[in-house]
Amino acid sequence: MTGISNVRELLTRNLRQSGIFVAFVAIVALFTILTDGTLLSPTNLTNIVLQYSYILVLAIGMVIVIIGGHIDLSVGSVAALAGAVSAVLVIREGVPWWVGVLAGITVGLLAGAWQGFWVAFVGIPAFITTLAGMLLFRGLTFRVLDNISLSPFPPEYAKIATGFQNGLLGGDGYDVFTLVIFGFAVAGYVFTQIRARRAAVAYEQTVAATPLFITKLVAVAAVVMWFAWQLANSRGLPNVLIILAVLIIVYTIVTTRTVFGRHVYAIGGNLTAATLSGVKVKWVNFGIMLNMGLLAGVAGVIFSSRTNGAQPAAGNLFELDAIAASFIGGAAVTGGVGRVSGAIVGGLIMAVMSNGMQLMGVDQSIQQVVKGLVLLLAVAFDVWNKKRAGAR
Amino acid sequence: MTDNILEMRNISKEFPGVKALSEVNLTVRDGEIHAICGENGAGKSTLMKVLSGVYPHGSYTGEIHFEGNEARFGSINDSEDAGVVIIHQELALVPHLTVAENIFLGNEVRGRGGLIDWNAANHKAKTLMNRVGLHENPVTPVGQLGVGKQQLIEIAKALSKDVRLLILDEPTAALNDSDSDHLLSLLKGLQKEGITSIMISHKLGEIERVADRTTIIRDGKTIETIVMSDPDSTQDRIIRGMVGRDLEHRYPERIDHTIGEELLRVVDWTVHHPTQPNRVMVDHANFYVREGEVVGIAGLMGAGRTELAMSIFGRTYGRDTSGQVLKRGEPISTKSVSEAINNGIAYATEDRKKYGLNLIEDIRRNISAAALKKLSSRGFINGHEELSIAEAYRNSMNIKTPSVLQLAGNLSGGNQQKVVLSKWMYTDADVMILDEPTRGIDVGAKYEIYTIVNSLAAQGKGVVVISSELPELLGTCDRIYTLAFGRITGCLTAEEATPEALMTLMTQDKEAASDNDADAKEQDR
Numbered sequence: 001m002t003g004i005s006n007v008r009e010l011l012t013r014n015l016r017q018s019g020i021f022v023a024f025v026a027i028v029a030l031f032t033i034l035t036d037g038t039l040l041s042p043t044n045l046t047n048i049v050l051q052y053s054y055i056l057v058l059a060i061g062m063v064i065v066i067i068g069g070h071i072d073l074s075v076g077s078v079a080a081l082a083g084a085v086s087a088v089l090v091i092r093e094g095v096p097w098w099v100g101v102l103a104g105i106t107v108g109l110l111a112g113a114w115q116g117f118w119v120a121f122v123g124i125p126a127f128i129t130t131l132a133g134m135l136l137f138r139g140l141t142f143r144v145l146d147n148i149s150l151s152p153f154p155p156e157y158a159k160i161a162t163g164f165q166n167g168l169l170g171g172d173g174y175d176v177f178t179l180v181i182f183g184f185a186v187a188g189y190v191f192t193q194i195r196a197r198r199a200a201v202a203y204e205q206t207v208a209a210t211p212l213f214i215t216k217l218v219a220v221a222a223v224v225m226w227f228a229w230q231l232a233n234s235r236g237l238p239n240v241l242i243i244l245a246v247l248i249i250v251y252t253i254v255t256t257r258t259v260f261g262r263h264v265y266a267i268g269g270n271l272t273a274a275t276l277s278g279v280k281v282k283w284v285n286f287g288i289m290l291n292m293g294l295l296a297g298v299a300g301v302i303f304s305s306r307t308n309g310a311q312p313a314a315g316n317l318f319e320l321d322a323i324a325a326s327f328i329g330g331a332a333v334t335g336g337v338g339r340v341s342g343a344i345v346g347g348l349i350m351a352v353m354s355n356g357m358q359l360m361g362v363d364q365s366i367q368q369v370v371k372g373l374v375l376l377l378a379v380a381f382d383v384w385n386k387k388r389a390g391a392r
Numbered sequence: 393m394t395d396n397i398l399e400m401r402n403i404s405k406e407f408p409g410v411k412a413l414s415e416v417n418l419t420v421r422d423g424e425i426h427a428i429c430g431e432n433g434a435g436k437s438t439l440m441k442v443l444s445g446v447y448p449h450g451s452y453t454g455e456i457h458f459e460g461n462e463a464r465f466g467s468i469n470d471s472e473d474a475g476v477v478i479i480h481q482e483l484a485l486v487p488h489l490t491v492a493e494n495i496f497l498g499n500e501v502r503g504r505g506g507l508i509d510w511n512a513a514n515h516k517a518k519t520l521m522n523r524v525g526l527h528e529n530p531v532t533p534v535g536q537l538g539v540g541k542q543q544l545i546e547i548a549k550a551l552s553k554d555v556r557l558l559i560l561d562e563p564t565a566a567l568n569d570s571d572s573d574h575l576l577s578l579l580k581g582l583q584k585e586g587i588t589s590i591m592i593s594h595k596l597g598e599i600e601r602v603a604d605r606t607t608i609i610r611d612g613k614t615i616e617t618i619v620m621s622d623p624d625s626t627q628d629r630i631i632r633g634m635v636g637r638d639l640e641h642r643y644p645e646r647i648d649h650t651i652g653e654e655l656l657r658v659v660d661w662t663v664h665h666p667t668q669p670n671r672v673m674v675d676h677a678n679f680y681v682r683e684g685e686v687v688g689i690a691g692l693m694g695a696g697r698t699e700l701a702m703s704i705f706g707r708t709y710g711r712d713t714s715g716q717v718l719k720r721g722e723p724i725s726t727k728s729v730s731e732a733i734n735n736g737i738a739y740a741t742e743d744r745k746k747y748g749l750n751l752i753e754d755i756r757r758n759i760s761a762a763a764l765k766k767l768s769s770r771g772f773i774n775g776h777e778e779l780s781i782a783e784a785y786r787n788s789m790n791i792k793t794p795s796v797l798q799l800a801g802n803l804s805g806g807n808q809q810k811v812v813l814s815k816w817m818y819t820d821a822d823v824m825i826l827d828e829p830t831r832g833i834d835v836g837a838k839y840e841i842y843t844i845v846n847s848l849a850a851q852g853k854g855v856v857v858i859s860s861e862l863p864e865l866l867g868t869c870d871r872i873y874t875l876a877f878g879r880i881t882g883c884l885t886a887e888e889a890t891p892e893a894l895m896t897l898m899t900q901d902k903e904a905a906s907d908n909d910a911d912a913k914e915q916d917r
Binding site: 199260265266273275277280337 | 732772776
């Protein structure tokens, strides 16, 4: 039964997933008007990417944790500890910068394994385990740093988060390399979309009408290339954007194409059914927490590189931003539902809102109020949407 | 002045697609103990829920007259105000609260200023506890007491509400013999105080002992009400009333019917309750299933059917499990679900929504959930193959859905069950244990499920069907084991089995069961 659905059907059927993109566009539009276009200026776009990259990295791990039916409150502390250990090694002990990077990531992995052990094999709820971890790893951070900040890192380390790829292929005032990379990305996107649509048609699934499909592709391509143009006109391609893109692609594949990813959805959707289907629930839970630790380590390295040093209080409240990003991005509070792409858009919504309000000079306290309300409304929307679906 | 405390006239109740009660009549005399008997799913509990206002007035048709007046209960509160109190099979006590707190929960003893007067409450609780023969401190947390005592607290709670008609749903199902004994004497005692009781029970011995009259319900209809003092009111008569119905044309013909070698044998299987280690849920059970054979396990609620199956399937139930599982004569380990699956055992649960399916996931991914190994290499799932396999099962199992990308939660019960069966068939299991495979499924879909069971047997698989519907077992199985109170009490071939014979074995008490167990072992060899 091949069906062609119109725009309205698509929107209502997938309100949970598509609503978030609509909201994102609306928020961008709103703040563009409120800031007289400063929001979309080349420099500011670059800044948004640099400022919120580590939250997005954390959001990728967090959405997987949430799909599995858990929560992680410790990622800020783990990120801080990773940055601190790296800083102590590189700045105080003078080891090469890449050893610091590896050490930071290893710290994240160890923290993840520690919490995974308690959650998966002892059966302590993740909320409690990571609440303890939040205190524990924060304490260790203070200990490692002797309560003082360390800086600066050697330039190679600092470049991880603040460096750019620029001028590799030349270009007069704009970076050709950036444009070429983005061009490949858009081509890849269009190719996979067309292939997925062909497969869907072959399996007689409902797909969007052809004009609608083409409009969507053209719109996405135009927005992305415009974004690339802006970057190319500014400082070029930020290194963190490359890291982020790789992570997004890898984790999209992990969540949608691998056995591990499928098992995460299964235990979050119905734990007993998953157990009775032979899913090794303990090991999957361990893997979820281990992976969160790994990404917290990566975020810690990026953050320490961006601030060019390590501070005892670094990463404070990162967990809340990451959790908020996941929920705004359509993850279900009860587990079993969520997407990496959703979490990224959720994170970008938070980023654009913060950045926009900063540009407008809104007071920090009001910013908090607004972010809190947005999170509440996003989850309220999810609950309402579920009720509506149940009522049918 | 009528001497009937309760008359329920022409009660009918429909759920979407199912007629649960049709024109049921029940008359209870003032001061009697009235037993209600029927198979699982006959409509006993639905009838009691109508009576107690769980299903409010207007959601059923018919009339209820209580103490001479027409009663229109809109909620449990209404019925309790009138003096009708129901005690459910799953006790509704809060384990961390004390006995007194539980007795007065929702009905607290108020003192001055609206605050609870705990001294008065505890004192009143003590009086009530004495009435039910419970000699405990009223400030003991309920969780520290055994199930038998908790049952007494429920009754004390009912007494605190000035109960006129007490309804007990399987009150002794979870109790040991001495606790059951005490409870039944208590009911007799309350009867002398003028309290009328309705007791739903499967235990015919108990019914003979305490009930004045018994109403038998079958398929949502009243069959008859018998006076227990009448010499004709034997257990046989009750059993006949509970099971008698025509069996023709409900079950597909078996073709290709050859029984081969022994596939699976379970030896001396014993399982204890997960939180009450002293309670034996399955007691030295022995059974086997051969290639191409459909074996039934019959047992009433609480007999240990699901406990037996789940403990075999990866120890997903119980603790201190002992015994052996042999596959084609070789001992195998089924300590984890994946081991059980790898050894070719599949288990489709009795509650597919809660335990069998991920309702917020699509049909395709539910079908592949237990055999992702087959679909993946190096951890990556082959999505195209997954989709085509789901499509293949949709066709072969006749799953009625516009697309396998629909959520499993959107399917009807029968189609959900087909998804569950597809999932287990795709694991290439040799032995399929199907727990209540047709519960909550309409008649047409049931026929399809039976056809699938037949075709599985025709492919040489061993099928174990656990069911509380005797006709279903008689219509589909080659051999039927009976289970009562955790023990296998007998094994009858399709030729030997009659509903009456099975029901007799299923309601056997413990001493008789252990005698028969020895016989059954004898027959096995």
